[in-house]
């Protein structure tokens with residue numbers, strides 16, 4: 001899987017789809033489908049690289065040019081493959097802009113507050129090329145904010161202070177920290193799914209809106225490496241910046257107060273040659289039919305497209321999914337076992353472009369999923385480290401996950417020697433929940449992967465699990481770069497695939513509990529508690545504002561209390577259910593399954609109809 005790139009919508013991605021389809025057919029799954037969507041994806045030009053240049057205006061010659069091709073090969077054999085794509089951000093607008101030295105602005109992490117700070121200092125963003133650090137907000141938001149404030153171009157880089165904090169000698173291939181030549185790919189499209197078929201599945205017959213009406217950026221955006229960013233930032237002029245000090249970062253230069261270049265004869269050129277391209281991407285769907293309730297689905301998913309080799313993101317997860325389906329089919333062959341409810345395995349296409357094919361699938365099968373799906377269990381990547389489990393989940397699945405992690409043996413021998421024998425034990429110690437002492441931290445399920453359509457559009461309780469590293473805020477340092485290779489996984493993160501095995505076991509356990517339990521063991525009480533804490537947070541944060549506007553939280557608070565009471569009564573009622581009466585069992589299970597759906601507003605959030 002990691003020997004070649006598998007970029008969404010390309011022949012390599014289709015080859016991978018057929019390969020997964022073949023595996024599932026060989027394993028003997030009851031049904032295997034390839035589901036195509038006609039979508040608009042974005043590619044760098046095959047001939048002309050995207051470049052950033054520093055130009056001397058005296059003779060219009062470039063005195064410096066950014067690295068043209070993916071990144072410098074460092075270690076793995078495949079790093080040096082000849083046909084790797086030029087570095088790019090998905091959906092970045094093609095364009096060639098040049099600005100004079102005073103019109104280059106460093107905007108820290110590119111957040112609203114960073115732009116606000118600069119504007120309060122009198123910097124007008126109109127006509128500027130901005131240079132921002134990756135890492136605090138979604139890169140598509142950086143591009144959106146820059147565009148909204150009038151910038152004509154965006155250059156992104158990863159600051160070593162965030163991605164290689166141990167210094168430039170302790171980086172890949174000596175560690176999992178980012179080398180100075182790395183420039184991570186990533187989408188800059190803000191709205192999920194195919195941009196030309198909002199709210200509808202991108203089937204062949206679907207109406208596709210014109211490209212100029214699509215919600216994609218209208219400014220060129222380009223990622224560059226830290227060493228290339230240094231070339232620009234170190235030439236900026238003025239006095240050392242007195243404040244704010246957290247703008248400094250880890251590159252070897254002092255951030256200057258003035259914007260623009262020291263040498264007044266210099267200009268900055270940003271040249272992006274991407275092309276938005278209609279293409280086909282496929283989901284591969286494999287089904288093990290339930291023996292008792294075939295029309296109730298436990299859905300498991302992972303995307304199989306990658307920016308380049310994707311050995312961490314996503315193929316650590318793809319490998320886990322193929323192994324899990326293989327084991328379940330082996331169990332079925334050896335013992336005659338069938339799941340009670342159907343298990344639906346989904347290999348998603350074009351996730352990296354902004355959860356494209358999974359979102360289209362949830363749009364196409366929304367009615368079936370809304371009435372039949374029990375849960376959606378995502379593993380975007382099985383590992384991005386070997387320090388502890390990291391779990392994002394809807395509260396409805398909390399107890400199932402807690403109980404699952406208590407059953408899975410700890411893959412870390414040192415932790416076992418320290419008396420922590422299960423995945424749960426290490427998780428509770430290394431990533432404790434500060435709000436609920438004694439429990440491990442369960443993070444919010446956001447919208448950063450294929451669970452988006454399930455959790456936020458349909459209201460299907462979803463989770464995403466992986467093993468992670470020791471830095472809570474930092475993403476995987478090599479995320480979306482050329483260096484996410486098999487060697488990184490095999491030699492640095494997980495020799496022997498022990499952590500992959502633990503995640504696969506947990507994934508399988510949660511799926512089995514949801515497919516086998518007669519009464520679905522959702523965490524209704526945890527959901528009620530979650531809503532209580534959230535409402536307290538809202539009152540704490542916005543209480544004064546709400547009072548000032550003559551509004552009240554009284555009815556909301558009352559509804560929360562009422563929800564607690566109903567959960568308590570219902571939990572009592574569950575104990576009385578006649579387990580031999582299939583209609584009674586189906587009734588209480590359907591009631592529970594619909595709880596999450598009850599919180600879906602078909603009109604969506606104000607101004608954000610795609611979040612329901």
Ligand SMILES: [Zn+2]
Nearest residue numbers: 313314380381
């Ligand atoms: Zn991913």
